[in-house]
Amino acid sequence: MRLRQPTPATTSVPPEQRPAVVLTEVSKLHPGGVRALDAVSLTVERGTFLAVMGPSGSGKSTLMNIAAGLDVPTSGTVEVDGRPVERLDETARAVLRRERVGFVFQSYQLLPSLSLLDNITLPLRLAGRTADQSWLDELIDRVGLRDRTGHRPTELSGGQQQRAAVARALITRPAVVFADEPTGALDSHSAQDVLRLLRNLVEDLHQTVVMVTHDASAAARAQHVVVMRDGRIVEGQVA
Template sequence: MTDVVRLDAVSKVYGKGQGAVAALREVTVGIPRGSFTAVMGPSGSGKSTFLHCAAGLDVPSAGSVQLGGTALNGMNETQLTELRRQRIGFVFQAFNLVSSLTVVENITLPLRLAGAGVDRAWLAEIVSRVGLEGRAGHRPAQLSGGQQQRVAIARALVTRPEVVFGDEPTGALDTMTARDVLTLLREVVDGMGQTVVMVTHDPVAASYADTVLYLADGRIVDSMTAPTSEKVAERMTRLGAWV
């Protein structure tokens, strides 16, 4: 499998002089196309910074980031915005839906912002895959939290992105609803060949991934394939996350 996202010696420093804080330190990793990767670590380990640099939301202080062979280094904010809009999907803990828009209008919003047409067959397939048939005309207030996150996932998929980044996508959901959403993300990878990179603090959420990357003090200190929630929790304890 080829890498859809590649970080080479990526460092990110916030601030200057004595107040400078290194959030990432020379991180090198590749994310294979068609894989599900979870990123874990203690609070302050650099998880969010990793996601922001990998997704072109933040510019590294050093090192390089590639998306599908395109180097993000040297791109200006306009170019990065266009790249994110066309080639990256985002799912956040807060669903970030527009309350005045229907389900379908929320899903297709990225296309309208980009001035692109809507492929009706693709839209119907996505709505079906995320289990929102019969809800297309509803507004967010008429949906449960789990349904709203399904809308957010559908919105992330509608542009056929090369990778979907999730920042604690199940953090605001109850346990049963979270499992439904994680099962959906797993199906997106297995059934649609999508690539998902998810930051999470939840060992159960991480167990749905193919690989777990562990961050501590801005570095990748370990990785785990075929994770179980028990193995993930045990490894996190040794990172000092829950001591």
């Protein structure tokens, strides 16, 4: 169950046994005293697919931003892959995001001047690393874009662009992938392809995925679902 009181992860625990993400009593106050998160505790076990649902303003995007190290809580603790995110400065958080976190956005965010292959490997180049060719080949085959690697994003369909974005998110072998409304800009057929891909990555590769969505049919593809309202988790279930 996703709502159990989390036991803080430590770097002394073997990586394969650590939860991917642990939030403990996390609150976030915006200027003016607006409480975006209210004492949220959540553990995301490694190798699971969690969907976070809720209406606009429920706090789900704030939860994702804090869990991914894009923002810091006003109070509480956050651990990603055993590292205490709220204790890191911005430079260290940037390194953590680059090396241990993958992102998939609704708008794809592929660079139009680069080929599909260069878009997928961009996180490695920014980190000064070269691609593991066998891993790169596996990702390209898994997303079904072997014959599109030389194309630019504008030459691809929305579904193909989003599948390329999934491969880009995975190229660094992250501890967790955060997907923010990954099917929001897709037709129903392409959306199901992307959701099937995410579920298969969890089941086949033991990848951890946290997906923020307002779409109940998309959330149904996840193994676990939590529902947020007014900055709190009000419902959790095991699918």
